[in-house]
Amino acid sequence: xxxxxxxxxxxxxxxxxxVALRCDPISGHxxxxxxxQALGQGPEFLTYFQNEAQLDKSGLPSDRFFAERPEGSxxxxxxxxxxxxxxxxxxxxxxxxTGAREAFFGQGTRLTVV
Amino acid sequence: QKEVEQNSGxxxxxxxxxxxxxxxxxxxxxxxxFWYRQYSGKSPELIMSIYSNGDKEDGRFTAQLNKASQYVSxxxxxxxxxxxxxxxxxxxxxxxxSKIIFGSGTRLSIRP
Numbered sequence: 001x002x003x004x005x006x007x008x009x010x011x012x013x014x015x016x017x018x019v020a021l022r023c024d025p026i027s028g029h030x031x032x033x034x035x036x037q038a039l040g041q042g043p044e045f046l047t048y049f050q051n052e053a054q055l056d057k058s059g060l061p062s063d064r065f066f067a068e069r070p071e072g073s074x075x076x077x078x079x080x081x082x083x084x085x086x087x088x089x090x091x092x093x094x095x096x097x098t099g100a101r102e103a104f105f106g107q108g109t110r111l112t113v114v
Numbered sequence: 115q116k117e118v119e120q121n122s123g124x125x126x127x128x129x130x131x132x133x134x135x136x137x138x139x140x141x142x143x144x145x146x147x148f149w150y151r152q153y154s155g156k157s158p159e160l161i162m163s164i165y166s167n168g169d170k171e172d173g174r175f176t177a178q179l180n181k182a183s184q185y186v187s188x189x190x191x192x193x194x195x196x197x198x199x200x201x202x203x204x205x206x207x208x209x210x211x212s213k214i215i216f217g218s219g220t221r222l223s224i225r226p
Contacts, residue, residue: 033214042118042202042216043158056212091157093214101146101206103214105157 002026004106006092012112013082021077021109025094033103034067034077035091043091049075050098082113117141118205120217127224133190135220137203140184146206147179149188152219153199162188193224 005024013019025032031050035043036059045059051072060067064083069075079086089110093103119138127133135149146165150158164170164177164186176189186205190197200219207215 031212035216040218042204042218045213045215048212050212056210058210059213102148102160102163104160105150108157 004092004094004104006090006106006109008109009107010110010112012114015084015113016081017113018078018080019082019111021079021090021092021111023075023077023092023094023106025073025075025092026096026104029094029096030098031095031101031103032069032075033093033095034075035093036061037089037091037108039088046077046090079111082111084113087111087113116217117207117215118203118217120201120203120220122218123221123223125220125222127193127222129193129195129224129226131193133193133197133222133224135188135190135201135203135222137186137188137217138184139186139203139205139207139215141205141207141209142181142184143208144181144184144205145208147177147186148204148206148214149175149177149186150202150204150216151199152202158202158216190222195224195226198222198224 034046037043048056049069064080089108093105095103149162152158162177178187203217
Protein backbone atom coordinates (compact mmCIF):
# COMPACT_ATOMS: atom_id res chain seq x y z
CA UNK A 1 0.00 0.00 0.00
CA UNK A 2 0.92 3.63 -0.24
CA UNK A 3 1.28 4.19 3.48
CA UNK A 4 1.32 2.46 6.84
CA UNK A 5 -2.10 1.03 7.59
CA UNK A 6 -3.37 0.28 11.09
CA UNK A 7 -6.55 -1.40 12.22
CA UNK A 8 -8.83 -0.99 13.96
CA UNK A 9 -8.79 2.82 14.11
CA UNK A 10 -10.72 2.75 17.37
CA UNK A 11 -11.08 0.03 19.97
CA UNK A 12 -13.06 0.04 23.19
CA UNK A 13 -12.19 -2.81 25.52
CA UNK A 14 -13.55 -3.78 28.87
CA UNK A 15 -10.94 -4.00 31.60
CA UNK A 16 -9.44 -7.47 31.59
CA UNK A 17 -10.15 -8.09 27.91
CA UNK A 18 -7.39 -9.03 25.47
CA VAL A 19 -6.90 -6.87 22.36
CA ALA A 20 -4.91 -7.23 19.14
CA LEU A 21 -3.82 -4.26 17.07
CA ARG A 22 -2.65 -4.71 13.51
CA CYS A 23 -0.05 -2.82 11.48
CA ASP A 24 0.58 -3.20 7.76
CA PRO A 25 3.81 -1.32 6.95
CA ILE A 26 4.86 0.25 3.70
CA SER A 27 5.81 -2.52 1.27
CA GLY A 28 9.52 -3.33 1.39
CA HIS A 29 10.17 -1.49 4.65
CA UNK A 30 12.61 -3.45 6.77
CA UNK A 31 12.11 -1.67 10.08
CA UNK A 32 8.88 -1.51 12.06
CA UNK A 33 8.26 0.35 15.29
CA UNK A 34 5.41 0.44 17.79
CA UNK A 35 4.83 3.54 19.90
CA UNK A 36 2.32 4.47 22.59
CA GLN A 37 1.10 8.06 22.75
CA ALA A 38 -0.82 9.42 25.71
CA LEU A 39 -2.83 12.62 25.38
CA GLY A 40 -0.59 15.69 25.27
CA GLN A 41 2.61 13.66 25.20
CA GLY A 42 5.07 12.61 22.55
CA PRO A 43 5.12 9.02 21.30
CA GLU A 44 6.85 6.59 23.67
CA PHE A 45 8.86 3.75 22.13
CA LEU A 46 7.53 0.24 22.73
CA THR A 47 9.36 -2.16 20.41
CA TYR A 48 11.35 -2.48 17.17
CA PHE A 49 11.47 -5.16 14.48
CA GLN A 50 14.04 -5.62 11.74
CA ASN A 51 12.23 -7.88 9.30
CA GLU A 52 10.81 -10.67 11.48
CA ALA A 53 13.34 -10.25 14.30
CA GLN A 54 12.28 -8.31 17.38
CA LEU A 55 15.57 -6.57 18.17
CA ASP A 56 14.39 -4.21 20.91
CA LYS A 57 11.43 -4.64 23.23
CA SER A 58 12.76 -2.49 26.03
CA GLY A 59 9.80 -0.12 25.90
CA LEU A 60 7.06 -2.69 26.47
CA PRO A 61 5.59 -1.61 29.83
CA SER A 62 4.75 -5.06 31.16
CA ASP A 63 4.58 -8.73 30.24
CA ARG A 64 0.95 -8.13 29.25
CA PHE A 65 2.27 -6.53 26.07
CA PHE A 66 3.46 -8.75 23.24
CA ALA A 67 4.34 -7.98 19.64
CA GLU A 68 5.13 -10.15 16.65
CA ARG A 69 5.97 -9.84 12.97
CA PRO A 70 6.23 -13.47 11.88
CA GLU A 71 6.81 -12.99 8.14
CA GLY A 72 8.62 -9.69 8.29
CA SER A 73 5.66 -7.69 7.03
CA UNK A 74 2.42 -7.32 9.00
CA UNK A 75 2.83 -6.87 12.75
CA UNK A 76 0.44 -7.39 15.62
CA UNK A 77 0.61 -5.78 19.05
CA UNK A 78 -1.30 -7.77 21.62
CA UNK A 79 -2.28 -6.51 25.05
CA UNK A 80 -3.56 -9.08 27.50
CA UNK A 81 -5.84 -8.33 30.45
CA UNK A 82 -6.15 -4.66 29.53
CA UNK A 83 -6.02 -2.05 32.27
CA UNK A 84 -7.32 1.54 32.24
CA UNK A 85 -3.76 2.86 32.09
CA UNK A 86 -3.37 1.10 28.72
CA UNK A 87 -5.76 3.66 27.19
CA UNK A 88 -3.74 5.55 24.60
CA UNK A 89 -3.12 5.85 20.88
CA UNK A 90 -0.91 3.05 19.58
CA UNK A 91 1.16 4.14 16.62
CA UNK A 92 3.01 1.94 14.18
CA UNK A 93 5.82 3.30 11.99
CA UNK A 94 7.98 1.76 9.32
CA UNK A 95 11.30 2.68 7.78
CA UNK A 96 13.01 1.50 4.62
CA UNK A 97 16.42 1.11 6.24
CA THR A 98 17.63 -0.78 9.26
CA GLY A 99 17.92 1.13 12.49
CA ALA A 100 15.93 4.29 12.92
CA ARG A 101 16.26 6.47 9.86
CA GLU A 102 13.24 8.34 8.55
CA ALA A 103 10.13 6.58 9.83
CA PHE A 104 6.60 6.99 8.56
CA PHE A 105 3.62 6.59 10.84
CA GLY A 106 0.23 5.00 10.40
CA GLN A 107 -2.94 6.71 11.59
CA GLY A 108 -2.85 4.87 14.89
CA THR A 109 -5.32 2.85 16.93
CA ARG A 110 -7.05 4.70 19.74
CA LEU A 111 -7.59 2.20 22.56
CA THR A 112 -10.00 3.05 25.34
CA VAL A 113 -10.24 0.66 28.26
CA VAL A 114 -13.45 1.02 30.29
CA GLN B 115 16.71 14.82 32.70
CA LYS B 116 14.54 13.88 29.74
CA GLU B 117 16.37 12.56 26.70
CA VAL B 118 14.67 15.08 24.41
CA GLU B 119 13.31 18.34 25.81
CA GLN B 120 10.99 20.85 24.21
CA ASN B 121 9.01 23.78 25.51
CA SER B 122 5.39 22.67 25.46
CA GLY B 123 4.09 26.08 24.41
CA UNK B 124 1.70 27.20 23.16
CA UNK B 125 3.85 29.36 20.93
CA UNK B 126 1.75 32.02 19.22
CA UNK B 127 3.14 33.63 16.07
CA UNK B 128 1.43 36.10 13.70
CA UNK B 129 0.74 34.98 10.16
CA UNK B 130 3.66 35.72 7.86
CA UNK B 131 6.24 35.82 10.66
CA UNK B 132 9.02 33.32 11.41
CA UNK B 133 8.21 30.60 13.93
CA UNK B 134 11.22 29.25 15.85
CA UNK B 135 10.97 25.90 17.61
CA UNK B 136 13.76 24.59 19.82
CA UNK B 137 14.86 21.25 21.19
CA UNK B 138 17.71 19.97 23.32
CA UNK B 139 18.85 16.37 23.72
CA UNK B 140 20.94 14.60 26.32
CA UNK B 141 22.81 11.86 24.38
CA UNK B 142 25.93 13.61 23.10
CA UNK B 143 26.63 10.96 20.45
CA UNK B 144 23.19 11.08 18.83
CA UNK B 145 23.42 10.83 15.07
CA UNK B 146 20.04 11.54 13.52
CA UNK B 147 17.51 14.24 14.24
CA PHE B 148 13.98 14.68 13.02
CA TRP B 149 11.09 17.11 13.17
CA TYR B 150 7.57 15.74 12.96
CA ARG B 151 4.36 17.75 12.66
CA GLN B 152 1.24 16.40 14.35
CA TYR B 153 -2.19 17.88 13.79
CA SER B 154 -4.76 17.31 16.51
CA GLY B 155 -6.13 13.78 16.31
CA LYS B 156 -3.71 12.79 13.56
CA SER B 157 -0.48 10.83 13.46
CA PRO B 158 3.00 12.40 13.32
CA GLU B 159 4.20 13.41 9.86
CA LEU B 160 7.91 13.66 9.10
CA ILE B 161 8.80 17.12 7.80
CA MET B 162 12.58 17.39 8.23
CA SER B 163 15.57 15.22 9.01
CA ILE B 164 19.11 16.45 9.68
CA TYR B 165 22.30 14.50 10.30
CA SER B 166 25.20 16.98 10.30
CA ASN B 167 25.94 20.31 11.93
CA GLY B 168 24.59 23.39 10.25
CA ASP B 169 21.42 24.32 8.43
CA LYS B 170 19.21 22.30 6.12
CA GLU B 171 16.52 24.08 4.15
CA ASP B 172 13.41 22.63 2.53
CA GLY B 173 10.90 25.15 1.25
CA ARG B 174 9.69 27.31 4.13
CA PHE B 175 11.35 25.01 6.69
CA THR B 176 14.93 25.20 7.96
CA ALA B 177 16.38 22.74 10.45
CA GLN B 178 19.46 23.77 12.40
CA LEU B 179 21.75 21.38 14.28
CA ASN B 180 24.49 22.22 16.76
CA LYS B 181 25.93 18.98 18.14
CA ALA B 182 28.38 20.76 20.46
CA SER B 183 25.47 22.45 22.22
CA GLN B 184 23.18 19.41 21.78
CA TYR B 185 20.59 21.67 20.24
CA VAL B 186 18.34 21.35 17.23
CA SER B 187 15.82 23.88 15.99
CA UNK B 188 13.18 24.31 13.32
CA UNK B 189 12.41 27.62 11.65
CA UNK B 190 9.20 28.10 9.69
CA UNK B 191 9.25 31.15 7.42
CA UNK B 192 6.11 32.96 6.23
CA UNK B 193 4.00 31.12 8.80
CA UNK B 194 0.53 30.12 7.66
CA UNK B 195 -2.55 29.19 9.74
CA UNK B 196 -2.17 25.67 8.34
CA UNK B 197 1.15 25.44 10.20
CA UNK B 198 -0.76 25.43 13.50
CA UNK B 199 0.03 22.02 14.98
CA UNK B 200 2.22 20.30 17.55
CA UNK B 201 5.84 19.94 16.45
CA UNK B 202 7.72 16.92 17.77
CA UNK B 203 11.49 16.85 17.96
CA UNK B 204 12.94 13.35 17.68
CA UNK B 205 16.42 11.93 18.11
CA UNK B 206 18.03 8.62 17.18
CA UNK B 207 20.66 8.11 19.90
CA UNK B 208 23.71 6.02 19.06
CA UNK B 209 23.29 4.27 22.42
CA UNK B 210 19.91 2.94 21.26
CA UNK B 211 20.24 2.76 17.51
CA SER B 212 16.89 1.03 17.04
CA LYS B 213 14.88 3.79 18.72
CA ILE B 214 13.64 7.21 17.82
CA ILE B 215 13.14 9.15 21.04
CA PHE B 216 10.53 11.91 20.93
CA GLY B 217 10.11 15.06 22.91
CA SER B 218 6.69 15.94 24.26
CA GLY B 219 6.14 18.47 21.49
CA THR B 220 5.64 22.23 21.14
CA ARG B 221 2.17 23.45 20.29
CA LEU B 222 2.37 26.17 17.63
CA SER B 223 -0.51 28.52 16.90
CA ILE B 224 -0.41 30.89 13.92
CA ARG B 225 -2.77 33.80 14.44
CA PRO B 226 -4.26 35.50 11.36
